[in-house]
Amino acid sequence: MKKIFLLAGLIIFSVLGASAQYKLGVGVRLNYGYGLSVKYNMTQKKSVEGILYSRWRGINITGLYQIHAPAFQTAGWRWYYGIGGHVGVWGDGARYGNPWFDNYNSNTVIGADGVLGLEYTFKEIPLNLSLDWKPAINLIGYQGLWLDDVAFTARFAIK
Template identity: 45%
Template sequence: MVKKSMIVVFALMMGFGLLNESKAQTYATGIGLRAGVSNGLTVKHFIQSNVALEGILHSRWRGLVLTGLYEVHKDIREVRGLRWFYGGGAHIGSWNSGNTVKRDYSGTTIVGIDGIIGLDFKFADAPINLSLDYKPAFNIINDAGFWGDEVALSIRFTF
């Protein structure tokens, strides 16, 4: 049930990103892959020139987690196309057996809050965006506690 809901939410976010005509300084929407401690899909859409919404659907401990983030981007004037960003949001997901330090769950739903800080680079002559970020999380429901190991590289096709 949770997995189906996450897929529906992700599809809606992608559809919203394609329909909204808001333009950012360097790109409006980016869709791609995220690789790091957990791997998955990422969609980033700018709602203002320096504010983006990002949705991440990623796997972790034989489960799926959906994360929604609000991000503020700031230019790094010395390098064309490079910005740094920060923000926060929340996640919901499901982890399966053998997923946690306790290792006694057969499956559990998790809910928590996330922070994010990173670098975002858009190539000037190609529809490609690279993003390197650190995304710590705090689970509130099930496996409560701080998870500070999430570092990832995202590669997106932009339009």
């Protein structure tokens, strides 16, 4: 009986999720820290993505607007680029090794982000994989550039 339920669940999961073009993707983003990515495709060429991730025992929230284009003339592959912004909060920089905050206070930054990436969405299974570079500049709080944010993201792709 368990096998029947498992098989039925896998079939439903595959039918609902499998698509070369997905509407909503939810998954994990892995870079120097770890986080959550939620991406909503408004059209085939436009999407918005929200990223919540942790680094140096702090938290960063990013929102991005992205433009997509086909890549390699192959189904499932897309380039994307975009802009957005972020808000980050870190506490106790000296104790946790944050290279920008060497004090024992809470620190907040607000800034602008860019993104350039490549993604692939499997047709057979509900999975979207992406690799991107997301440079950022802090405008309020610590003022400086973050050029090291290269991340791999795996998302469950929902039609």
